[in-house]
Amino acid sequence: MPELPEVENTRRYLVQIGLPGRRFTGVNISWANTLKNPSLRELQQQLPGSRVESVQRRGKYLLMPLDTGATFIAHLGMAGRLRVHPQNQPAPPHLRHTFPLDDGRELRFLDSRKFGKLWLVADPQEALPPLGPEPLEPGFSVEDLCLGLAGHNAPIKALLLDQAMVAGIGNLYADESLFLAGIHPLRLGWDLSAAELARLRDGIVAALSSALAQYDRSRAAEWPDPPPALETWTIPRAKGASCPNCVSDMACMTVRSRTTWYCPQCQPAKASQPVSRQLSAPTNPQVGVR
C-alpha cells in the first residue's frame, strides 16, 4: 500500500524517467470515480497541451505543476501505480487511465482496487486536505508532534494515521514507528511523555527513511517496482512470528478497524508498568486480541 516511501519512490521514478518537460496530448479515463475535481470533460479540455514542470510530493499526494498554472494531483490510494511507457506497449492488467505524452510515451495510472484519485486544480493548497508536517524534512521536530497530539484522547496508532498529525504515515509505517519507539499502539496521545515523543519522532524518521533507502538500493532491479523479496518493514506481520528484538511472540489486534501488529514485551501497555505486568492483554472493549 503506497505510503510516504512508496509515493516518494514513485516521484523519483517519474523524475528519473523524464516526465518533467513533457507535454500531455490526450486524456483517456476508464473509471470516472477516480476523478475528484474537474469533470471528465473539463479534464479533457484543460490537460492536453499543458507541460509538466516538475513532480513534487506532499504527504501521500503527488503534485505535478503545469506550465498553465494548474496542478495535476494524484493519490495512489491502496494499490495505485503511475508508470511511463511507450504508447504502443500492450496494456497491462488493471490499467485504468492513460495520458499520452508528446514524445510517443504515455503516463499510465494502474489501480487494481480503484481507490486512487486524480485532481486538476488551480490551487493545490485549497484542493488538499489539512496535512501535518513532512516527517522526512530536516525540520521535523518533537515540537511538531506535540502540537499535533496535544489534547487528543485517541490511541496513538489512530492519531498517527491522521494525515493532519504527520503527513504520509499509513497503517504499516505507523506500526513500524511505534515498534521502533517502544510505544504500545493504544497509549493515548496526550499521555505520552517528552521522552516517548522524542523516541516516536526518531522511530517515524527511521522507519520511513530506512524504507526509502531500500527502494533506492533496488533501483538496479525492477525499479520502480521493488524485487519480490524486498520487505521495507522491520516487524514481521504474520501469526506465530517472533519479535526481531526480544524474540517473544508478536501480537495482533484491531485499532480503528485497522490491523495492528506490535510486540507486547517491547511495547508495554503502560509506560511505568513493571515488566511482569506488561504481557497482560488490553482491556479496551473495542479491541480484540487475536
Added chain:
DNA sequence: AGTACGTCCTGATCGC
C-alpha cells in the same frame, strides 16, 4: 470539536 464507524473496491486468502 473530537472521536468512531461505515463506505467505496477487488484480489487474496480462508473455511466449509
Added chain:
DNA sequence: TGCGATCAGGACGTAC
C-alpha cells in the same frame, strides 16, 4: 477440489 465468504486498507462522509 471448489466455491462462497471474509479480509485488507486510505480517505471521506456521517453519526455520536
